[in-house]
Amino acid sequence: MTADTHTATTQVYRVWIRATPEAIWDAITKPEWTDRYGYGGVPEYGELTPGTEYRVLAGIGMQSQGVTGPVVDGELVEVDPPRRFVQTWRMVMDDEMAAEGFTRLSYDIDPRPDGVTRLTVTHELESAPRVSAMVSGDFEDEGAGGGWAWILSDLKSLLETGAPLAG
């Protein structure tokens, strides 16, 4: 599969998790959670307010693979706990992806009946074909992780069972 397969510039991912909106909010905003699923990574948000510039540092897993320094940077756009979190998002660990500039990432958290919460991730990826390919999992066979579907499956497992998926 090549980067050309996906020509749309927005990707939408949705998962239903048996957890409270607050638990999901913590899992996407707090470093003690974010480093435990998917790619991991330690965000330095400082103040969780719109306009805050942030970066995400390599977490334990990434460091063990030799990744150092910041992996993502951007600015917080909307902060509405525990319902909506929007940020600009630029992958900086790879020169080619960094050159594609800022994308826009939104998390929408909607409580549903029966203790289930719906999490929707919308990634607007205009003029970022390489990042698009990465977050849709195209580079998984090369060891670059399975993108959002993989991250969200892992997050669901972590919040529902207390453990991420192996591998």
Added chain:
Amino acid sequence: MDDDPVFKALADTTRRSLLDRLFERDGRTLTELESQLEMTRFGVMKHLRVLEDAGLVVTRRSGREKLHFLNPVPIRLIHDRWIDKYTERRMSALSTLKHELEDQR
């Protein structure tokens, strides 16, 4: 959300073909999806509804248009829950066989 609606949604050629269309190009309108199928608009809407109920399609408004996006997460969950489990067993059966054969030498 359990797996049953996902397996049921996938057990239909037209619905799988709709997912393939969205995989080729995501974020399409009903009119675009309908134009490539030998089916009434109402029929396509019904299939899209089944896919949406199973979480395989997510819709999003863009101006006056309703766009349909492929959501691969439920398929990933099935992969992680079912496929990995059985391929892992086959792998470990193979590695046991390998060890047994090597021990005989």
